[in-house]
Amino acid sequence: MNELNILLKKLIRTGTGRVRYAMAMIGLSVALLLILAAVQIQVNYKELLEGKQNKDSVANFLVINKILTDQNIGKAVLKQEEIDDIQAQPFTEAIGVLQTSRFKASIQSSSNVFPFYTDIAFESVPDVFLDVNTKEWNWDENSAYVPIIVPGMFLDIYNFQFSLSQGLPQLTREVVKMIFFNVNVYSADGTTRVFKGKVVGFSDRISSLLIPQSFMNYANTLYGKKSSSSPSRIIIRTKDPGHPDLISYLKQKQLTTDQDKTRFSKYRQIVEMAVSITGVTGLILFLFALLIFSLFIQLTISSCKEEIQLLISLGASPSQLKSFLIRQFFPSNISIVVGSLLMISMLQYGLAKFLERQSAFISALISPVTLGISILILIIIFIQYQRSIQKNIQNNGINN
Amino acid sequence: MILSLHNVVPTPLQDKVLQQGSDVWNCKVSFAAAQWTKIKAPSGTGKTTLIHSLYKLREDYSGRIEWDGKDVQQLPAEQLAQYRQEKISIVFQDLRLFPNLTSFENIELKRVLQKPYCKQEKIFHLAEELGVQHILQQRAGICSYGERQRIAIIRALIHPFSMLVMDEPFSHLDQANTVKAAAVIMRECKERNAGFIITDLDDDHHFPYDQILNL
Known part of the structure; x- marks a missing residue:
C-alpha cells in the first residue's frame, strides 16, 4: 500500500x-x-x-418580596399561585416561605449587669435554607431556651456604631452566644409568657431574627392573631443569582431581592x-x-x-x-x-x-x-x- | 472469467455494421477462460470500439456485454475495479502509460494496485526478455513507441487476470520483438490458465488460437 x-x-x-x-x-x-x-x-x-x-452561600440564596408601592402598602403578600409560579421557574432549585410571627414579642436582659430591652418580631424558614449549622437549633415545649439566629450585620452595627456611641462594651460572636435573655411573648388577651432565649448563630444569608419553625408554630397558635397567613417573603435557592431570566422575571412580577446579589446579571x-x-x-x-x-x-x-x-x-x-x-x-x-x-x-x-x-x-x-x-x-x-x-x-x- | 456479447451493435457504426456481416457485432459470442481468440478486422470496422466496450470504457452500444453473466453497465464502481485488478487485463492500442512516471513505475503501479501477484524482480525479468531493461528508469514520455508498447505489455502481464484483452499489441514491434512478446504473453496466460482476445488487421501465427472471428 x-x-x-x-x-x-x-x-x-x-x-x-x-x-x-x-x-x-x-x-x-x-x-x-x-x-x-x-x-x-x-x-x-x-x-x-x-x-x-x-459556592458563595450568600449569592445562591435570595430572599424575595414584593416591591412596596403606594398601592400595595399593607397587602404586599405573596399568594399561593405566585409562590407556585416562582417554584415552577427553571432558575428555582428550592423554595421556602419565611413565616412571620403574628404575636407581639420583646427581648430583655435577664440580669441588671447588662440591661437591655427591645420589642421584636421573628421569622422562621425551613432549616435547609439556613447557613448556620448547630445542634442547638431545635425547640420543643421541654427545651430550656429558644434558640435564635441573628443577622451577622446586627452585631456589626452594635459593635461598630451603637456600643461606641453608648459607651457599651464591644461583643464578639462567641460572647453573644453565651448570653441568656428573656423572650417575652404577649398574647392577644394581654397575658405575657416569658421564655429563656439565646443567640445560637449568626446568618449572613437572611436579614431577620430567626427562630425554629417548631417554636414559631407553637407561639403563633397559642398567642398569635388570626390574621392573614399569606407570607410576604420567600427564600429561593438558585444556581445563578445573576441569571438574566431570573432578573427579568422578578422585574416582570414586580418582585425584588437583594440588588447586590443580582448585580452580576449585567x-x-x-x-x-x-x-x-x-x-x-x-x-x-x-x-x-x-x-x-x-x-x-x-x-x-x-x-x-x-x-x-x-x-x-x-x-x-x-x-x-x-x-x-x-x-x-x-x-x-x-x-x-x-x-x-x-x-x-x-x-x-x-x-x-x-x-x-x-x-x-x-x-x-x-x-x-x-x-x-x-x-x-x-x-x-x-x-x-x-x-x-x-x-x-x-x-x-x-x-x- | 467469461466475457459474452449479446447482439452488441456500436451506435456510431450502426449502419455499417448492420449492412456488413460480422462474427461479433449483433451476434451472441462468448469468450471463455483459457480460450484464445483472435479477432481479425480491417481498419475502421470497430476493433478499438469493441475492445473498449469489452473493457467497459465506453457504453455507446445497443445489446449487452456481460462479465461472468453480469451486465457490465450495471457493475458498481468498486466491483468494476476489483475485476480490473484481479480478473481482466488490457493492452491499449494507444498504450496509455503515464508519461511522467518512469517505465518501471508505470509497471510497478499496476503490480501494487492490488495484492501483488508477483515479486518486483519479475518486472526486471520480463523487461530483459523483451529488451527494454535499459529504459526502465526513463520517463515513459520520452521512450519510443515500440519501447512503450513493450512496457504496456509487461504492465498488462504483471498482475493477476483470467482474461487478457489486447488491441493490436504488436503494431509497432518488429518481427523478432513480436515473437518474443508473443512467447511471453503465451507463457503468462498458460501460467494463469487465462484466456485472451487479440485484435489485429491480418492473419498471423503468433498464437495457437482456439477461435478466429471476423469483425
Missing part, C-alpha cells in the same frame, strides 16, 4: 493552489481557537457559578454576548474554511483528471483513491485541532492559576466538552472531505 501511495503522490499532485490551502488552514486554526475558546469560557463560567469550591449578559459573538465568528470562519477545502479538493482532482481517469481504467478503485486523497489532506487538520487544543489548554492553565490568586477556582485542564467539540469538528471535516472527494472522483472518472 505504501508503494502505491508513493506512486500516486507522483501522479496526483496536491501542490496546486497551496497558498490558498495554507490560508484556509490559518482560517481553520483561528476558527477552531475561537470556537473552542467560546466553549471553554462557557464551561469556566458555569464552573465559577456552580463549582462547590466557589456582567453575565455581556460575557454571554461576547462568548456568542466569538462562537458565531468562529463558526462562520469554520464554514468558510470548509468551503475553501472543498474547492481545493475540486481543484486538485480536476487538475489530475486525466491521471485519475487512467488510474480508474487500470483498476484503481474509487475507495483507494479516496483513502489516498484523505491521507493527503486530512492529517494536517488533525495537527491543527491538536495545536488549537494545546493552545486552549495552555490558556486554561494560565487562567486557572490567575483566578486561583483571586480565590476563584476553575479546572486547570480543559473540559471534556471542549475536547468533545474538537473531536466533533474533526469528524465534520472528515465527512466533508470524504463527500467532496467522492463527488469529484465520480464527476471526473467514474465513467471509466
